[in-house]
Amino acid sequence: MLKPIDPKAIDQNVFSLIGEKWMLITAGTAEWCNTMTASWGGLGVIWGAPAATCYIRPQRYTKEFVDREEYFTLAFFGEEYRDALALCGSKSGREVDKVKECGFTVKAARCGAPYFEEAELVLVCRKRFVQPMDPARLPEDVKERWYPQKDYHTLYIGEIVEAYQK
Numbered sequence: 001m002l003k004p005i006d007p008k009a010i011d012q013n014v015f016s017l018i019g020e021k022w023m024l025i026t027a028g029t030a031e032w033c034n035t036m037t038a039s040w041g042g043l044g045v046i047w048g049a050p051a052a053t054c055y056i057r058p059q060r061y062t063k064e065f066v067d068r069e070e071y072f073t074l075a076f077f078g079e080e081y082r083d084a085l086a087l088c089g090s091k092s093g094r095e096v097d098k099v100k101e102c103g104f105t106v107k108a109a110r111c112g113a114p115y116f117e118e119a120e121l122v123l124v125c126r127k128r129f130v131q132p133m134d135p136a137r138l139p140e141d142v143k144e145r146w147y148p149q150k151d152y153h154t155l156y157i158g159e160i161v162e163a164y165q166k
Contacts (some may be wrong), residue, residue, distance in 0.1 A: 030107065075119035
């Protein structure tokens with residue numbers, strides 16, 4: 001069972017948490033949401049508050065939900081959910097009900113943002129800043145390696161307003 005915690009109590013290695021274990025970015029409502037796997041992002045402090053950053057490519061269905069909503073969530077899972085996270089990163093919510101396929105139980109944060117009961121850690125973020133990446137400001141090697149299709153990410157900064165941990 002997830003219990004509310006102070007975001008400042010998070011003591012996991014964020015490089016492992018995000019880059020190796022992956023996370024789900026989810027937005028919408030408990031009744032209608034979409035989620036996607038991400039392994040790029042960060043946790044820190046900006047504007048005097050705990051914050052998370054994440055990056056979403058323009059073709060991702062979840063982007064429509066994150067753009068539309070004031071809140072989004074980041075959820076981190078145990079290794080037993082690796083296959084579910086792989087599915088959420090490789091299938092589109094336009095064609096597959098990823099929540100159903102993964103067997104996730106959707107819960108709603110106090111603000112209404114959806115998250116999954118099976119997660120080990122959930123961060124509820126209030127969207128505070130959104131900016132598409134400007135390809136003119138990216139190094140050529142980054143563009144060549146990560147953006148051969150020129151589908152540059154949009155950066156999202158969210159203030160962490162709630163956090164839950166098992």
